[in-house]
Amino acid sequence: MTLTSPALLLLLLASGCATKSCQRKDVDRSSSGSWSFDLDGCTSLKLRGTKIGDAGAKALAEALKTNGELTTLHLGHNGIEAEGAAALAAALTSNAALTSLHLVGNAIREEGARALAEALKANAVLTSLNLWGDVTIGAEGAKALASALPTSALTSLYLSGCAINDEGAKALAQALVASGGALTTLDLGHNAIGPEGAAALAEALTSGNVGLTSLLLRGNKISPEGATALAEALKNNHKLTSLNLGSNAIEAEGAMALAAALNTSALTSLHLSGCAINDEGATALAEVTRTRTRTRTPTPTPTPTPTLTLTLILTLTRSWRTAARSPH
Numbered sequence: 001m002t003l004t005s006p007a008l009l010l011l012l013l014a015s016g017c018a019t020k021s022c023q024r025k026d027v028d029r030s031s032s033g034s035w036s037f038d039l040d041g042c043t044s045l046k047l048r049g050t051k052i053g054d055a056g057a058k059a060l061a062e063a064l065k066t067n068g069e070l071t072t073l074h075l076g077h078n079g080i081e082a083e084g085a086a087a088l089a090a091a092l093t094s095n096a097a098l099t100s101l102h103l104v105g106n107a108i109r110e111e112g113a114r115a116l117a118e119a120l121k122a123n124a125v126l127t128s129l130n131l132w133g134d135v136t137i138g139a140e141g142a143k144a145l146a147s148a149l150p151t152s153a154l155t156s157l158y159l160s161g162c163a164i165n166d167e168g169a170k171a172l173a174q175a176l177v178a179s180g181g182a183l184t185t186l187d188l189g190h191n192a193i194g195p196e197g198a199a200a201l202a203e204a205l206t207s208g209n210v211g212l213t214s215l216l217l218r219g220n221k222i223s224p225e226g227a228t229a230l231a232e233a234l235k236n237n238h239k240l241t242s243l244n245l246g247s248n249a250i251e252a253e254g255a256m257a258l259a260a261a262l263n264t265s266a267l268t269s270l271h272l273s274g275c276a277i278n279d280e281g282a283t284a285l286a287e288v289t290r291t292r293t294r295t296r297t298p299t300p301t302p303t304p305t306p307t308l309t310l311t312l313i314l315t316l317t318r319s320w321r322t323a324a325r326s327p328h
Contacts, residue, residue, distance in 0.1 A: 035059035057084030085112030089119035113141030142168030150179035160189035169197030180209030198226030227254025255281025
C-alpha cells in the first residue's frame with residue numbers, strides 16, 4: 001500500500017510521540033522546599049548539574065518506582081551522596097524501564113556503590129551505568145560492583161576516575177573470569193592501575209567467559225610490563241575490538257609487544273596517544289598495519305582493516321610528539 005503525504009505525516013508524528021527528552025522544567029513539581037517530580041511522558045531526563053542533592057534523588061527514586069516510560073536518566077554533578085544513591089538503588093529493584101543511569105561526578109562513596117550493586121543483582125533491564133569521576137567509590141566500591149556483574153544485565157560500566165586502583169581492577173577482572181556476565185564495554189581510565197591490575201585484566205581477556213569488545217585504560221600507570229601482558233592476551237582473544245591505552249608510559253617495549261599481537265587479535269582500534277613509544281615503537285606498529293591484511297589467517301570473506309590503520313596513524317602522531325618533549 002502506498003502512503004499518501006497526509007498518512008506519512010501522521011505516521012511520523014505518531015512515531016515522534018514515542019520518545020521525549022525532558023529537562024528539569026518539564027518534570028519539576030517541587031514546592032515549599034519539598035522535591036517532587038512527574039516523569040509521565042518522558043523517555044529521557046537530563047538533570048545534570050541542577051544541585052538536587054540527596055533529597056532530590058530520593059524524590060526521583062519515588063517517581064521511578066511506578067514509572068514505566070523513562071529509559072535514560074542523567075544525574076551528573078548533582079551533589080548526590082550515599083543516601084541518594086541508596087534511594088535510587090531501591091527504585092531499581094522494582095523499576096522495569098530504565099536502561100541507562102548516569103551518576104558522573106557525584107560522591108556516592110563505597111556505601112552508594114554497594115547499594116547500586118545489590119540492586120543490579122535483581123534488576124534485569126539496566127544495561128549502562130556511568131559513575132565516571134567519583135573518587136569516593138574507591139577499590140571497595142569497585143569490589144561491590146564486581147560482585148554484581150555475573151547476574152546483572154549491564155553491558156557497559158564506566159568507572160573512569162573512581163580511584164579503584166589495582167585492587168579494584170583485579171576484583172572486576174576476577175568477576176569477569178568467574179562467569180563472564182553480559183559486559184561488553186568497561187571503562188577504567190584514570191584509576192592509578194599499574195602492571196598488577198593490567199596483568200589481571202589480561203588474564204580475564206584470555207577467558208572464554210569474557211565478552212568484552214571495548215576496554216578503556218587511558219591515563220593509568222600501565223608500564224611496558226603491563227602492556228606486554230595485555231599483548232599476550234590479545235593474541236588469542238577474538239572478541240576485543242577496541243583498546244585504549246592512551247597516556248600510559250608503555251614506551252617502545254610495550255608498543256612492540258602490542259604490534260606483535262595485532263596480526264592474530266581482533267582489534268580494529270588501538271589508542272596509544274601520549275605513550276612515549278618513540279620511533280622504535282612507532283615503526284613496529286606501522287609495519288604491522290601494512291602487513292596485517294596479507295598475513296592474517298584467511299577467512300571466508302577476508303576484509304581489510306582500515307580503521308586500525310587510521311587510528312594508529314592519528315594516535316602515533318601524538319605519541320611521537322610526547323616522546324620528543326619528554327626528557328631522556
